[in-house]
Amino acid sequence: MPRAAAVTAYGGPETIVILDLPIRDPKPREIVVRVLAAGVNLVDTLFRDGYLATGPFPLVLGSDFAGVVTVVGSEVTEFATGDEVYGYKLLGNGTYAEYVTVDADLAARKPANLSFAEAAAVPCAGLVAYDALANTLALQPAETVVIGAASGGVGHFAVQIAKALGAVVAATAHPDRARFVEDLGADLVVDQYGDVAGAVRAAYPGGVDTGFPTVAPIENAVRDAVRDGGRITWINGRTGPSLERGITGAETNGSRGTRMLDQLTALFESGAVHTVHLERRYPLAEARQAQLDVSSGHVRGKLVIDVDEA
Numbered sequence: 001m002p003r004a005a006a007v008t009a010y011g012g013p014e015t016i017v018i019l020d021l022p023i024r025d026p027k028p029r030e031i032v033v034r035v036l037a038a039g040v041n042l043v044d045t046l047f048r049d050g051y052l053a054t055g056p057f058p059l060v061l062g063s064d065f066a067g068v069v070t071v072v073g074s075e076v077t078e079f080a081t082g083d084e085v086y087g088y089k090l091l092g093n094g095t096y097a098e099y100v101t102v103d104a105d106l107a108a109r110k111p112a113n114l115s116f117a118e119a120a121a122v123p124c125a126g127l128v129a130y131d132a133l134a135n136t137l138a139l140q141p142a143e144t145v146v147i148g149a150a151s152g153g154v155g156h157f158a159v160q161i162a163k164a165l166g167a168v169v170a171a172t173a174h175p176d177r178a179r180f181v182e183d184l185g186a187d188l189v190v191d192q193y194g195d196v197a198g199a200v201r202a203a204y205p206g207g208v209d210t211g212f213p214t215v216a217p218i219e220n221a222v223r224d225a226v227r228d229g230g231r232i233t234w235i236n237g238r239t240g241p242s243l244e245r246g247i248t249g250a251e252t253n254g255s256r257g258t259r260m261l262d263q264l265t266a267l268f269e270s271g272a273v274h275t276v277h278l279e280r281r282y283p284l285a286e287a288r289q290a291q292l293d294v295s296s297g298h299v300r301g302k303l304v305i306d307v308d309e310a
Contacts, residue, residue: 004097005287005305006058010050013288013295019058024093024101025071031079031104032071037120038095039064040282040290040303041153047094048291061287062095062305063088065102066110066119076104084110087261088123096287098308108261111268118276121302122157126264127254128235129158129212133165134263136233136252137210141166146200146225148213150186151177153302154235155214156277159184164272170200170208170225172218177300184275197224213241215297223247277301 001020009015026032044061046052066086069079079085087107089095110119133139145162149155150171162169163185172192173181181189190199196218201207207227213219213234219241223232229246236253243249254260267273279301282290287305294303 002098003284004058004060005062005284006060006093006096007048008057008059010048010053012049013045013291015048016061016288016291018285018287021058021060021097023099026073026076026101028073028075029104030073030101031069031076031085031107032099032101033065033067033085033107034070035065035067035095035098035100035307036116037066038062038097038305038307039120039122039124040294040305041124042294043124044094044096045291045295060093060095060097061291062097063090064120064123065089065095065100066116067100067308070099073104079104079107084116086110086116086119086123088127096284096305096307098284108265111265113269114276117278117281117304117306121153121276121278121304122264122268123261124254125153125302126157126161127260128252129154129161129254130260130264131254132212132233132235132252133158133161133167136250137212137231139165139167139210142168143210144168144170144204144208145210145212146170146172146196146208146222147186148172148196148211148218148222149192149215150181150184150189151300152214153299156181156184156275156301157273158212158214159186160273160275161267164267168204170203172196172222180277180300192218196221200225223249278304280304281306 170188171186211222211232213222223241234240236251
């Protein structure tokens, strides 16, 4: 039987075990995918500890996947057996598994120029970044944006997507990661632990048009770098910064399905988004360590589990 990293009760990383679990037959609009790689996201830990309780047990962890279609549901016409795909799961048994059954609307054809490991790192973080910039902020060419925590999973995609949309990008990062963020395309990189607003406003008097902090601790600093009457967005699940000076704000979550995945595929295949940084890769048996590492808050780029190394 296929293996999966799962929990049988909510708790810390020590609750994760490797189990043999059956493959669930697809419903009419579902596909079965042989998973080659699974992305590791902070949200995965929230399912594990019960903060985003889903059940039933055993609960397979993981949200992102990349692999090969093995079975298609009776109403699926956009995929066929053997197609290389990537995507994500929402509120259900997850992707740290050798096989996953998933709604076809949450999958798309894998970018041809990405490996399975790279593709598995993209969906959740990439969709949040794209949704925040292209939809919630409706970023326009030549507008200025400050992106917080720009070396992280969401942040390193956000810098590239903002540049692809024609924006001028200011970014925050640890000084040791400034060169990394510059190589992603940022026009300005400021010390995330210094006077963010002061540094950004020195470069862009009056402040930038828009802001996307990506992480809670710098929401207020990013807001303070935004001009009067500007726009800011934050990732859903948080209250966001208090709004002032006529700044408007809204949360974003990235859950708009295949339409945005196809747009991300086009950005990767065109080279407009060019970097998927994999900080570390793990075998399935080390899922505990992967979740410990993603919880540290110090990951550059993304972590990935190599579910099937064949």
